Amino acid sequence: MNNRLLDKLNQEQLQAVTLPSVAALILAGAGSGKTRVLTTRIAWLISTGQVGPQGIMAVTFTNKAAKEMQTRLGAMLPMEFERSTRSMWIGTFHGLCNRLLRAHYKDAGLPQLFQILDSADQLSAIKRLLKTLNVDDEKFPPRELMYFINSAKDQGLRPHEVDAWDDFTRKRVELYTEYDRQCQREGVVDFAELLLRSYELLQNNEAIRAHYQRRFSHILVDEFQDTNRLQYRWLKLLAGGGAAMFAVGDDDQSIYRFRGAEIGNMRDFEREFKVDNIIRLEQNYRSQGNILNAANAVIKNNTERLGKNLWTDRGEGEPIRVYESSDDIEEARFVVDEIRALTQDGTSRSQIALLYRSNAQSRVLEHQLFSNGIPYRVYGGLRFFERQEVKHALAYLRLIANPHDDTAFTRVINFPPRGIGARSQEQLQDAAKANQCSLYAAAPLTPGKAGQTVANFLRLIDQLRFACEGLTLPEIVEQVLELSTLRTHYASEKEGQDRIANLDELINAAANFIAEEGYTQDMPSSEVASSTNTPDADTPNTNTTIASTTTATTPQIDINDVTVSAPTSAPDALSTFLAHASLEAGEHQAEQNQEAVQLMTVHSAKGLEFDVVFLGGLEEGLFPHENSLNDKGGLEEERRLMYVAITRARDRLYLSFSQQRMLHGQTRYNIRSRFLEEVPEDLLKWLTPQRKSYGFGEFGSFSRASNAPNAAPPSSFGSSGPRNSLGGLRIGQSVVHARFGQGVIVSAEGSGNDARVQVNFGREGMKWLALSVAKLTPA
């Protein structure tokens, strides 16, 4: 490896990269060069001969991160190794588990061509289950049940291991059992199952476990703070043979607790792996001092931290700009005005990000940007493989690979409409249930007229499979679009042009998949076989035609006196492509408008950086979100979110909040976020008259900048004189209460002695107060 790569590192980075081969935990703050450390570490291990490429496993959470690591590594390693990056196991948890299960599907108890359910598929599978079992979906909402099942799996719990302490939970456990049974019958696997299944594979099969434990002497994990219980156990199992685990993460940036992430894993890792080497990367190369100090000040309010303080040598930079607006529209106007000024001064639009807590907030911003002709791009919409037309096409493809895939079957049995309505489908379901078989298999057993119409559909499936034999993948997709009449169906729809374009894009995607990386990457490798023969047996299979499902006899291979069934022949390109489609839903949006302002939630901004960041909606109830205020953990996670948001900014940060905001078609009155209060005053520059602290306990004194209750921004329209007068108080008015502190009047009723007002006290919640009793003074 090029030694200059090491020269570029700072002291701590260098130390981390060149750590001995034992367990290590790298606490990498935002912008501290985490990815660089991770990739350089791998390059260093390989080029110093400590390990061969096949001994490396690197796990990430997103495909994007995996790809980036792969690319960077390719550039770092000298030619002789570059080719072998392919034999490294670099990928997402799910991608790697998929690889493992494909290679050992038999031992994992799966059909060779098992399909992967994405969350939408999973939800419809659950709905279908509830229907066949005649379960009241009012009592057991499918979404809630899905969450229940997934969180059990995320913790590594099979139904019998779940603690059921009441009837309700017992019933849910029972449904969990049935759900798993259904999946097994259909030969499909959901995301969580991918992990759990491969965990169990390793745990129950000593030969396989020993093989991989021996193979991977170095396991590197990115974003370790986001691992869930099961992922941690999976890693622990794999590393059980003495592999050196190199975990990189930042507990302050853990923002996925709601989907099972356990920060506790960091502490457990430290303890269970007897980690002596904790290295803190605290030098931030991204943000200016004021921004960093603000972030530090906010996160300091969290307890339960591993501890870390970012610093920079970039200088203080500009103060953080704070803006208070009367309503959300005005806030958006302000943002747009600033953007105009910024771009006029030469700031690139793509270097400006508008961040918000929840997606609903993007609308006002979009509207304002749009009417001012400023190009923008919103992240987080529907992704390519999630579009309905694409999902329909994929369902047909899945039926070619496996006609017993009931999820795919129900998706397209009547799409495009072919006269198989709810009634017929019900009969089909019944027949399938009675015979304990797939819908496909049940069709011939279905009585009456329903059986007839369904038979036609079966013929279509068979016809598809027949027509596709021997074709290349893109040709198959093409065939399917024609024979299923999907294309003609959308052609006759008024808004169908975009959809057809997407279907064409699917053909493209298939072609690319074959031509480029995809296919070779996800190829199951002849793992077990390889260890006894050539060291690098992950030979890409370039066979692009559908092999008519060959039930290859599994050769028995002897490893250290243990007989393990070797992976069978590669499944066909179609199945691999389908797995790819589930695992990698595709880029958020195709149009990469380069010069556009970037809009996204704080969550999706993680890992990104921008010269200028606007963070809006800093209001109690919104950020921190009201749903997360119930427990302390929720609030701390919100604070980490705030931390992530702040640290996205390189040079300039705007924080804004609004007294009034439209939410779900109703006007809400809010007080400013406690997180804003947590930023030291001397880092701020108020662009609107400032009302100092709120009555949050420790802040004793109240002061105000202007007598105007609303401190309306100078430019503003809107709330001028007091309307709805109630003894000097009005809706939207900020008030102070001796016990509850600062609040905003949200609504009022009654008059005279009966007059009551509803006040939003933020942290203290919403209260109805009688004016004759409560002492409310204008703030």
Next chain:
DNA sequence: GTCAATGATATTTTT
């Protein structure tokens, strides 16, 4: 069996 209207419902998101 299909279509239109109504009504509930509403963080955050990757795989």
Next chain:
DNA sequence: TATCATTGAC
């Protein structure tokens, strides 16, 4: 305010 899902009418 929008979306979605389910209901009710043809």
